[in-house]
Amino acid sequence: MNIKIIAVGKIKEQYFKDALAEYQKRLRPYCSFSVTEVQPEPILEEDLYEKYKETEALKIIQFIKPNSYVITLEINGKSLSSVDFAKKLHDIANDGVNDVVFIIGGANGLHKKVSDLASFKLSFSAMTFTHQMIRLILTEQIYRAFKINSNEQYHR
Numbered sequence: 021m022n023i024k025i026i027a028v029g030k031i032k033e034q035y036f037k038d039a040l041a042e043y044q045k046r047l048r049p050y051c052s053f054s055v056t057e058v059q060p061e062p063i064l065e066e067d068l069y070e071k072y073k074e075t076e077a078l079k080i081i082q083f084i085k086p087n088s089y090v091i092t093l094e095i096n097g098k099s100l101s102s103v104d105f106a107k108k109l110h111d112i113a114n115d116g117v118n119d120v121v122f123i124i125g126g127a128n129g130l131h132k133k134v135s136d137l138a139s140f141k142l143s144f145s146a147m148t149f150t151h152q153m154i155r156l157i158l159t160e161q162i163y164r165a166f167k168i169n170s171n172e173q174y175h176r
Contacts (some may be wrong), residue, residue: 021109022052023121023162028076028126029060029151036152043159050166052138055155056083060126068127077131080123088119089139092130093154097141106165110141122158124151 032035040055047053058079061072084090087113100108112120122142123134131151144157167174 021050021119022084022111023047023054023122024088025055025122025124025155025158026058026080026125027151028058028080028128029154031059031152031155033152036156038119039156040159042076043156043163046163047159047166050170053162057127058083058161061128063128070131071138073128073131074133075134076126076128080134081137082095083121084121084137087117088121089117090121090123090137091140091142092123092135092138093125093144093158094130094135094138095143095146099142099143099145102161102164103168105142106168109165110169111164121137122162124154124158126151 031040044053044055058076061075063069074076075087109120123130123138125134144154144161149157
């Protein structure tokens with residue numbers, strides 16, 4: 021399975037980079053994993069907020085292959101336990117899907133054009149997290165899902 025995260029923004033803090041690198045290394049036996057970073061649009065004028073989100077959407081969309089299973093991270097998405105998330109990835113693979121794309125928006129949120137592409141909308145919490153934190157949480161949960169699906173030990 022090929023798993024790609026498309027994220028608006030870059031990881032700045034070294035401790036996040038180190039943690040992400042560790043989980044990416046741990047994922048190697050289970051899948052092909054990649055991250056594509058999209059440059060965020062600065063909000064220069066509040067009344068052009070939707071225009072900035074649309075510009076980010078066009079940048080995101082260019083990296084999505086046809087036939088990819090798109091999972092957007094959205095506050096109004098469905099919350100899953102780690103076991104249910106693992107089952108979701110297992111079911112996607114069983115449906116013959118080879119490419120799964122997770123999309124993490126930036127400070128502007130996701131434009132409707134991106135949200136409408138979602139095969140599934142996922143929420144980790146009703147709380148708001150920085151894109152750096154949620155990228156780490158998502159990567160760890162993807163790793164945990166593979167461990168669960170492989171019946172391998174991973175603390176609960």
